[in-house]
Amino acid sequence: MTLRSDLQVIAEMVTPNARVLDIGCGDGTLLRHLASVRNIDGRGIELSQAGVNSCVAQGLSVVQGDADTDLKDYPTAGFDYAILSQTLQATQRPKIVLDDLLRIGRRAIVSFPNFGHWRVRLHLLIHGTMPETERLPDRWYETQNIHLCTMRDFVRLCAASGIAIEQALWVDSTGLPHAFKGDSTRANLFGEQGVFLLSRPAQV
Secondary structure, three states: OOOOHHHHHHHHHOOOOOEEEEEOOOOOHHHHHHHHHOOOEEEEEEOOHHHHHHHHHOOOOEEEOOOOOOHHHOOOOOEEEEEEEOOHHHOOOHHHHHHHHHHHEEEEEEEEEOOOOHHHHHHHHHHOOOOOOOOOOOOOOOOOOOOOOOHHHHHHHHHHOOOEEEEEEEEOOOOOEEEOOOOOHHHHHHOOEEEEEEEOOOOO
């Protein structure tokens, strides 16, 4: 089974035997992989009925739901990890969704396309239009991405929200992950995707 590059990075962040909630789980590719290589107890939420049907047909425990409205129904600290891959930018209230992830999971793992990538910047500079790339194939008026952010934006959101970044990686155009350190300009320019392992520091 071939995993999308960000899902490979996410899978490496999950410890064996963990309880995992995958939000926006699609056809269940990540849940299946984690069950196989990490022996997780996995659950999923997926907006599309087709995705839910595909997951259920494979024996996965997935329900239909919306990250913007349904996460409030999940118990606090009910999971070891709450995962949101390539979905944060499509949510209506990303900060609230992020807060919910860190309430539901002891840790959260988030991946998203980096709109600060040099190809995105160059396309906008030269053509004056929103770019269409392999990672961002939809026209601006058809895309589900409504809150565009760069890796630097995300790091600053975490700092403003009191969220600890335990691990941060950027994935290049070949799918290779690299360590993201600080407020790296290199990562913000050359990372096509960002993958972050997050936690909420204990209150003293």
